[in-house]
Amino acid sequence: QKEVEQNSGPLSVPEGAIASLNCTYSDRGSQSFFWYRQYSGKSPELIMFIYSNGDKEDGRFTAQLNKASQYVSLLIRDSQPSDSATYLCALYTGTASKLTFGTGTRLQVTL
Amino acid sequence: EAQVTQNPRYLITVTGKKLTVTCSQNMNHEYMSWYRQDPGLGLRQIYYSMNVEVTDKGDVPEGYKVSRKEKRNFPLILESPSPNQTSLYFCASQSSWMNTEAFFGQGTRLTVV
16 A cells, blocks of 8 residues: 555646545654645645644645544645646655655646 | 756657766755656655765765765766656755755756657
């Protein structure tokens, strides 16, 4: 089982809709969770991080963490074409001193 | 402006010709690392450094070397590049080794022919 799993997509949503991106992880000791956005050929940039169970909101973005189900998600409200990118889930596992990344979900926001 | 700077951005080289990709950060971060990104495989860590003169292997270290003589610089060295090292490379820095955000450089697209 991969340490961090994401559906590769593409996930296609119409402009103005809610995009829901999901990530599951295998290590129950994982402590902190990050969502990065990466435009094609560019470097990843941090969208949000979350440490505790529950929801964390920042503007149009909401991160949701459920440690019991080993699941973290990112909701993007009022999706815009500029949100079209690959979204990377990353986390610190309980044992490794590094960020472990999922392979990313490609999001397409259509007009 | 806080940033991680990589050079060059693009590089085409031939098999066996030694090359160095430079990385510099201006945030006084202790932890730096190198990743390669390949389609379907995501970001994989090559090497990391927890501080000056402290480096260690990541998940895919074969064929690479690094050094950390100064806190701000963390160059990636390919002594004898091979075509399977064709990839997109990112340098990243973090304030500490655990539970902190990674700041990425602009990336270096390397092609080895």
